[in-house]
Amino acid sequence: MTTPTEKKHNKYLDLLQDYKIHLVKYIEELEKLDKKSEFAKEWNKSTIKERKQEIQVIDKILKNLIRF
Secondary structure (H helix, E strand, C coil): CCCHHHHHHHHHHHHHHHHHHHHHHHHHHHHHHHHHCHHHHHHHHHHHHHHHHHHHHHHHHHHHHHHC
16 A cells, blocks of 8 residues: 555656656657758757756656655
């Protein structure tokens, strides 16, 4: 039987994982736009870089919390 704290912990892990999935899909969409337009490629370059960094941070958090 899980405790209320464990339920909250799992809920937030799930939310974080969902956000990570959202970021991955967002990056894929931006990369599709990049293939269609050279202007979009320059415009989205920094956004894609920032989102990939966010994903790396989320991965670290998830790995550390899962061990907990």
